[in-house]
Amino acid sequence: MSATPVLIAAWARSAVVPHGGALRWMQAHEIAAPVVQALLARAGISADAVDAVVVGNALGAGGNPARMVSLAAGLSERCSALSVDTQCCSGLDAVSLGAALIASGQASVVVAGGVEAWSRSPIRLTRPRTAGEAAVAYERPPFAPNPAHDPDLLLSAARYAAHHGYTRSQQDAYAVESHQRAVAHSTDVAPEIVPIAGVLHDPYPRSITHERATRMPTAAHTDEHHTLNAGHVEKADADALALAQSPAKALEQGADCSISRLGVSARADGAAFVLLLSAEALERSGRQAQAQWLSSSAVGCAPDTPLLAAQHAATHALQRAHITDSNSLHAIELHDAFAVQGLSFARALGISPDRLNSRGGGLARGHPIGASGAVALVRLLANLALDAPVGAQGLVAVAGAGGVGAAAVVARC
Numbered sequence: 001m002s003a004t005p006v007l008i009a010a011w012a013r014s015a016v017v018p019h020g021g022a023l024r025w026m027q028a029h030e031i032a033a034p035v036v037q038a039l040l041a042r043a044g045i046s047a048d049a050v051d052a053v054v055v056g057n058a059l060g061a062g063g064n065p066a067r068m069v070s071l072a073a074g075l076s077e078r079c080s081a082l083s084v085d086t087q088c089c090s091g092l093d094a095v096s097l098g099a100a101l102i103a104s105g106q107a108s109v110v111v112a113g114g115v116e117a118w119s120r121s122p123i124r125l126t127r128p129r130t131a132g133e134a135a136v137a138y139e140r141p142p143f144a145p146n147p148a149h150d151p152d153l154l155l156s157a158a159r160y161a162a163h164h165g166y167t168r169s170q171q172d173a174y175a176v177e178s179h180q181r182a183v184a185h186s187t188d189v190a191p192e193i194v195p196i197a198g199v200l201h202d203p204y205p206r207s208i209t210h211e212r213a214t215r216m217p218t219a220a221h222t223d224e225h226h227t228l229n230a231g232h233v234e235k236a237d238a239d240a241l242a243l244a245q246s247p248a249k250a251l252e253q254g255a256d257c258s259i260s261r262l263g264v265s266a267r268a269d270g271a272a273f274v275l276l277l278s279a280e281a282l283e284r285s286g287r288q289a290q291a292q293w294l295s296s297s298a299v300g301c302a303p304d305t306p307l308l309a310a311q312h313a314a315t316h317a318l319q320r321a322h323i324t325d326s327n328s329l330h331a332i333e334l335h336d337a338f339a340v341q342g343l344s345f346a347r348a349l350g351i352s353p354d355r356l357n358s359r360g361g362g363l364a365r366g367h368p369i370g371a372s373g374a375v376a377l378v379r380l381l382a383n384l385a386l387d388a389p390v391g392a393q394g395l396v397a398v399a400g401a402g403g404v405g406a407a408a409v410v411a412r413c
Contacts, residue, residue: 005279006099007289008410010043011378012036013113013192013272015199016365022197023269024119028060029068031196032115032271036073038194039111043275044287047073051107052080054098056090056114058370059121069115080107085370087143088337088400089298089309090114091272092373096296096408098276108281113273113378114371143402144303151304153401154219154264157338160305162257164344169256171263171339172213174353175363178336179208182360189359192382204266205364216260263339268366272374274381289413291381294393295320296408307341309405310334311348314397317407323393326351330392330412333380335362335372341399358383373398373406384412 012035017023023031032055040047053075055066066081084094091114098112125135144150151159161171182189182205190201282289297316301309314334318326326332326349334356336342342361346353357364359379362372373396380396388394390412397407 004103004105006102006293007277007279007282007413008291008293008381009045009275009277009282009285009287009289010039011192011272011274011381012039012042012194013375013378014196014270015193016202016204016268016270016368016375017199018204018366019118019267019269021119021203021269022199023117026117026197026269027120028057028065028115028117029072031117031269032069032273033072034196035194035271035273036069036111039273039275043285045109045275045285047075049109050075050079050111052082052098052101052110054082054084054094054101054110054112056084056086056092056094056370056374057116058085058087058090059116059118061122061124065115086298086400086404086406087402088335088367088369088372089398089404089406090370090373091375092377092396092398092406092408093298095274095276095374095377096298096406099293099296102276102278108278110276111273112276113271113374115271116269116368116370118267118269118368149303153306153337154259156305157307157340158259160307160344161259161340165255166257166340166343167255168258168260170343172216172260173210174339174342175262176208176210176213178357178361178364179205181358182364183207185359188386189382192378202365204268204366205360208262213260213262216262219259219261219264259338259340263363265337265362265367268368270366270368270371270375272371272378274374274377290385291410291412294409294411296406298404298406301403301405303403306401306403307338307344307399309403310341310397310399310407311345311405313405313407314345314349314395317409318395321393321409323409326395327355328393329395330388331358331380331383331394332356333361333376333383333394333396335367335376335398337362337367337399339363345397377408381410384410388412
């Protein structure tokens, strides 16, 4: 826990919009800038007062997205700009770094979060090594140096579900609940959303029945070329995935542990930011803190099962905040890229899955990679503000490709 308090004055986010939707023509800074401007307006903080902007972004393919966001939002040219790429953890890691800037005395006012314009992500090519070699397009970079330990994320989740006996019906029930909560609480969530391109709410959540869920197609599948959702999969991985999908082979008792499309968070665009201040800066502003940053953690785990990194990071962040019982937390937000991840996370923390994402999670909203952790943090802060007593604590967590995880604990002021 920091000896220098890090306070949260405000939060804001865009809607999480499905890939190819209303934000499809916008670059990352064009999505983020209105959110940053609304964030400062909500807190009553001048743009000139911001010392640093820390931005998580995973698919921008270089440059300095944070500087683009800072200038597009009208912040001072002297404002420092730091960009973070830890894939799905980027947005939450960016906030942790922003908190560290304040705790170490390097900044007093920091805007931190994440943005992803997945619809406008560049087409990536491997550079030819010789004059006669053609460039080859690829969808994802490697996340581990050994290909044998760098499976497609969906493949890894399918293997994990089969190995640990998380059935499709369990996963689908978890996902249906996430959608139902998001639909039921859309009015509660609306105030945190900054309208961009006319979108006032998260458009992806749907009213899905359990009966309809059983008819959803399987998300993980292979063809004769051993492809998985347009991503290359080696023959060994294809065989493992086929095993994971087979009800007769996945478990000795013959349970179906396949992953349906409902159990996978959809590709999306979006942005989310929080405003961090030191106690002195907050006093100068004449405003009140809404929450306090208590602890955070960024950890790694085996790249073969990256979904586990969130629970490892959460455990570490709770230890740093001296919290021994996860059930004492008022709210818990996990960006659940897969339903099986949410079920595993709950089991690891000794809580019921019902404790996660009280107003819907990433499965219901979608997955704007570099922004997802920041969106989950905004959801946590909004939940605490809506129905938590002063001093109530909350946890946010996310996992990323390559076996990295991020988590943080906050308390309502």
